[in-house]
Amino acid sequence: MKLNWKKCIASTLLVFLATGLAACTADANESASTGAKGNQTPVEISYATFMVGSHVSAEAEKQIIDEFNEAYEGKIKVVIEELPSDEAYVNKMKALAASKALPDVAIGKQGIRELAIKNGQAVDLMPLLEADPEWKEYIGAGAISYNQADDGKLYSIANAKQLIGYFYNKDMFETAGIQPAKTWDEFMANNEKLKAAGFTPLAMMTGENAWTTNLWLAAMIGTDGEAGHSFMNTTHPESYENASMIQALSMIQTCLQEYTTSDAVGAMYANAANNFLQEKTALIANGPWMVPDFSDTSKAKAGLADRVGVALYPNDGIVAQYEVGYILCSNGKSEEEQAAALEFLKFKTGKRAQEIFLDKSGALPLTANVEISETYKTANPLVAELITISGDAKYGFENIDNTAFSSVVSEFSLNYPDLAYGEITPEEMAAKLTAAVAKSK
């Protein structure tokens, strides 16, 4: 008998097709019947985060999500998209914003909130806060007014207050015979003394968002009289060509050339943190969320926590700000999904989340309603000291990440290498930053 291959192949394909269709129909029927049984399937909401892997807040983030999923088991399920870095997160969210596909809850940093408002996904949170006095109490007036627009609308809510000074290695300071500097001249002189004593003074990095370097820069500007202070509290400044900025860039240029590690130019945050944690440098500008790392022997040298001190920036300055925080992007979704997303946002910014973030990553709560206990202060003396010394600060200001457009932040990391190698002057760099402002308009 002659085998008819065409018929054989056609029959086989038909069988596969029919099986597939049957499976699809079965799935659909199953979902329909589940729905009819009375919503046994939990409402799924989406959430994206960069606090994963080795991120300092990864543990706190995981605990919050786990506790939420446990508390709302069978009702709401958070589907998480993990992005491995701040930059990857921001870029992915911007791409999603272009197609109105932002997750139900997201962090609105570096222009993401503005895009969510523009594309119509962002929800005005003010009426929702008014409807829940308990939630509003834990957020507090300071954080609300920080993110509130002129028209009274509120599109994002922070879950922590940021106080950022710098950490220093007490042993290295003692060997070099110095104290935390009171002025910027003293700061540069201290760097020289540390260098003479055989230490590398500063843990800096210019890759990613140039975080540690830009904290020093913000401090140099923010403590430079009223003009500098006002500039560092201006959101989205139009021009970076001012005396405070140029003077600060000039000091940063010297620091990058003389007082930091050989890998600082182009390095990531992890490199700078590692240099401080392994006692290769004497100072790092960073927030209290770094404190748990000092006693983590998988990251830091044993006993480092006892050798670290915290200080205000010279001229008594401190980065004191609220974050942009979380946005609710459930506009246009079903009522069920909107309600579920709101529940998650409340949990993520509420009392319990603030407690977890304080405990696990040293992030300070938004208000005194979340008490920092004496036990906590005893167990975390650096955080307690930071809170105490922040009361002595003459200048409080924001950091570059908060005030600048994302195009400007990325311009910093592109141009710091040229500044460090003397290819451009501080004036030229300031002009490039001003030019980058136009790109974000």
Add this chain to the structure above:
Amino acid sequence: MRKKNKWISIFLLPGVSIFIFVFMLSILMLVGTSFANWTIGSKITFAGFSNYSTLFTEDPAFIKSMMNTGIWIALQATIHIAIGVLLALLLAKQKWYTSFVRTAFFIPNIISSAALGMLFLSILNPQFGLVNNVMTKLLGEPFVQNWFMDPKTSFFSVTMTWLPYAGLVTILVMAEMASIPKEVYEAASIDGATSMQTDLFVVLPMMKNIIGTATILAATSMLQKLDIIMMTTGGGPGVRTMNMPMYLYRTALTDNNYGLANAQGVILIFLGLLTLITIRKIFKMDQED
């Protein structure tokens, strides 16, 4: 005959549909929106040629990214191909090391670009990188060089992450060489040709089409190169290692200017076509041997 045509149409339908709905419509949208002001959340408005004129008259960073892309295309089409072909000719001699070298040389081609970027970041790290440590041992004094971020070495360092690794070219050329009949080599030998003369005047001319194809692949790969640059320099210092894909990415995702980014996309496609046509002309690939 009519029945046969019907089957041909049916089998062509999926491919043609995918081409129309995935590629052609996308390209049409890309070209259309390149003439528009388009940022996220704002209305798309007609902008004429303003995106193109901005790129060519007011954006030195874009011009630099075009120049860098052009230089890298030229380097790939010459040095990269020369390395690959030379190695293929050497390996064809079937020496004891042939199999090892062929495998080792192909390894960079099977590693993902992102992983390769991380690898080079480590090898060229100024503090603990292999290169600086070897130099320190050789010189007997500390050798510190920030290969990727020093403006003097950044372009060279980025180029070295892809230029020498011509394993794909070698494999393609060797596969084509395997199809040359033994009689051709015997005839050349009888005529008194040396091994080098045989390679230069007999083998290479017969490899013209495959070398042309490999050149197209190598050159056009520079129009897609994004991941390694993103992992190593991000286009910096300044815009010294910025290429067109990286600049397009920044324009779209950092600046959110999709109209301007799409104009760059159109120019990128045009540059790709120009590269393709030029290489085909140089290798006379549209002519019969």
